[in-house]
Amino acid sequence: MCICVVKIESASAPKAAGPQAEAQEWPFSNRALTLENNILREILKVTDIPGVISFAGGMPAPELFPYEGLFEAARTLLEGRDGNALQYSLSRGTHELRKWLIEYCPSTVPLTEEDVLVTSGAQQALDIVGRAFLERGDRVLTSHPTYVGLIHSFNFYGADMVTCRTDEQGLDPDAVEKELKRKSAKLIYLVATYDNPTGRTQPLERRKRLMEIAAHYGVPVIDDNPYAELSYRGAPPPSLRLLDPEWALELKTFSKMISPGLRIGWMIAPRQYMGIFEKVKQSTDLHTNTFCQRLIHLFCTSGKLEPHVAKLCKAYSARLDCMLAALEEHMPEGITWTKPDGGLFLWVMLPEHLDAEPLLKAAVAEKVAFVPGRPFYPKADSGSAFRLNFSNQPEDKIRDGIGRLGRILRKQRLTA
Amino acid sequence: MCICVVKIESASAPKAAGPQAEAQEWPFSNRALTLENNILREILKVTDIPGVISFAGGMPAPELFPYEGLFEAARTLLEGRDGNALQYSLSRGTHELRKWLIEYCPSTVPLTEEDVLVTSGAQQALDIVGRAFLERGDRVLTSHPTYVGLIHSFNFYGADMVTCRTDEQGLDPDAVEKELKRKSAKLIYLVATYDNPTGRTQPLERRKRLMEIAAHYGVPVIDDNPYAELSYRGAPPPSLRLLDPEWALELKTFSKMISPGLRIGWMIAPRQYMGIFEKVKQSTDLHTNTFCQRLIHLFCTSGKLEPHVAKLCKAYSARLDCMLAALEEHMPEGITWTKPDGGLFLWVMLPEHLDAEPLLKAAVAEKVAFVPGRPFYPKADSGSAFRLNFSNQPEDKIRDGIGRLGRILRKQRLTA
DSSP states (O other): OOOOOOOOOOSSOOOOOSGGGOSSOOOOOHHHHTOOOOHHHHHHHHHOOTTOEEOOSOOOOGGGSOHHHHHHHHHHHHHTTOGGGTSOOOTTOOHHHHHHHHHHSOOSSOOOGGGEEEESHHHHHHHHHHHHHOOTTOEEEEOSSOOHHHHHHHHHTTOEEEEOOEETTEEOHHHHHHHHHHSOOSEEEEOOSSOTTTOOOOOHHHHHHHHHHHHHHTOOEEEEOSSTTOBSSSOOOOOHHHHOTTTEEEEEESTTTTOGGGOOEEEEOOHHHHHHHHHHHHHHHSSOOHHHHHHHHHHHHTTOHHHHHHHHHHHHHHHHHHHHHHHHHHOOTTOEEOOOSBSSEEEEEOOTTOOHHHHHHHHHHTTEEOEESGGGSSSOOOOOEEEEEOSSSOHHHHHHHHHHHHHHHHTSOOOO | OOOOOOOOOOSSOOOOOSGGGOSSOOOOOHHHHTOOOOHHHHHHHHHOOTTOEEOOSOOOOGGGSOHHHHHHHHHHHHHTTOGGGTSOOOTTOOHHHHHHHHHHSOOSSOOOGGGEEEESHHHHHHHHHHHHHOOTTOEEEEOSSOOHHHHHHHHHTTOEEEEOOEETTEEOHHHHHHHHHHSOOSEEEEOOSSOTTTOOOOOHHHHHHHHHHHHHHTOOEEEEOSSTTOBSSSOOOOOHHHHOTTTEEEEEESTTTTOGGGOOEEEEOOHHHHHHHHHHHHHHHSSOOHHHHHHHHHHHHTTOHHHHHHHHHHHHHHHHHHHHHHHHHHOOTTOEEOOOSBSSEEEEEOOTTOOHHHHHHHHHHTTEEOEESGGGSSSOOOOOEEEEEOSSSOHHHHHHHHHHHHHHHHTSOOOO
16 A cells, blocks of 8 residues: 655755754744653653563553443444444544543533533543633642643643642642732642552542632642542542532543543643633544444443452552552651652652662662652752652562662662 | 532522623633634534435445454453543553554554554544644645645644645645745644545656655644545655655545544654654544454554455445546536546536535535535635545446536636
């Protein structure tokens, strides 16, 4: 099917590709030229070496993917020759999936299909939010640390990301209010439930207080909420949207519940604003891939989602317990870590004089990997923390890997 | 699996959702508030009414989708429990697909995986180009008319889109040079082969001249090339990238060859720039959906692509012939149309005093639809043209629909 072109007189002869050989460069925008790599994805290239026990990625366990259920869905669509499953579709998402989502998602106000926009993963939803709100220099208030994908996406729009005091109970609403009194902001962003990177969860009282502040100051809150279903110690507090559907915008995804490779996420926002998000979505990629929306819809309506998520929770909960026990056993004094109730991550805090980046080098030499903390801060920070993922490795590897980390850390000078 | 929240004291009571009820609005950017709808997608909402013979969309024939081949690929991945097919993957695209693409795509210089970026359809590739190059006010030179998706995507970046003289042979390179002499531009954009909306193809000599101009003035040329494989009268001239791989950026897609609902496209650009496009891609949606990339890779490597495209060409070629014959039979004097050698569209030109928009109203009343020409011009234009798609309707409907259009047009005053 190759449109073979045997020989062509080129309009200009190809030159050597070396960096010095380029007499004239393509005229990229300054914004693109100064865009940094998503540091996390760069780190993953180093840490995902075969043989390394990696706690670095945020990846679901591949052996738990629901292969059978997705195959049955594919059979229905493809053996059934369902043309709509392979055709162009609506920018807001297929009717089938949105209809299911508004029944699935808890709400204190009646949801309609008009309240939902299907996106290519929650990362695209975040980018759509950035496109819809941000002009260069706009302030965005967030937790300290915060999600690395937020930093990467909003940097493109020239946002000034300001982190506010954050403790074991997550983002402190009083610190947010203090910052808003000082100077206005365009958005507030947080992962209120089983935070990435810390695993922390904001309790109900703080959530209520945060939404009061948001409404009072007129600042929408982006509640990035991919992990709420992965609950290992009972249900989490209600999402921010349930507390105030007028000032919260919730980002959701099937990446952790079903598969990240299908890239299906969604956002829920007040319907009077959805036309704006739809137009922004249209201008980026027309619509989210139809086939995976239909696969997921069939998987969910066949009643397979609930037992599948229960299975994930059982497995990940055991892995979390295993990691917590191994940390307890192997970590030297002076090192602390969070004890999440759900999600995929925990956060290890080192004595302040230690930096996690050189530690990662030593760890990779011992065939174990994590993500150093620095990329999770929009502005320079000490870097004396790192993130561990507990969903992607089986329990024996978790014990082995944390044991290796313990040995590396015991070689460090732990007191300043 | 619903995280049921039976009763919650809301931080603020929900208010009525009417437009006047909003005391305070969300602080969207001016850019988002002034973003227009993709007019084409709005028109499709009107024209895709059941019972209407629609020549409006740019949709492949659903009865020709390769259901069996895709199902076999899904079986291999899902029955084979291939975890990588459902997992996060590289921002540049999976190794498997890129490896196949560099063998599939003709080239005058050796291609490597580093020259290819997989995107969520060619529309996302276009948006990535906009993000990478454009700052507010930058000039982009293009054909007259041009692709509506270009206008919608680049409008977001505040591009000043300047159309240059275009005739039966497509974009006129001399007109491009004249415009560049007058004032510099950031990019040149065209669909050189089987243009959307006109169906026209730029001949080899014009292509060579255009690339000489591009290299001389240092302006990259975006060759949006989704239709080249749909050739009904022999192979088209070589793509612009084959004439000058240093100054052409080619956008490709499986949307027309396999399925638009899978949203898999790709771009080919000089590898020294690919790092910039990769970072831009990362910041928008991390990566393109893994599962559909793997599906398409298996479909292509199983040798099914070539016979499938041959089958499409046979069917679409017959539909094109049928539409051309019906136009010849039913159109009154004074109306002309293009005679494409491939692709999905032809372009009907009306006497200058006639406007296609009121005509569409009359047509929809007679249950036939097309896309009026105005949305294909970045700046105001007379609108005395419309686009017809010939791939989506079977031959009897084509004859019937063009007959209806002929009756409507014969009722118009055709001379000014």
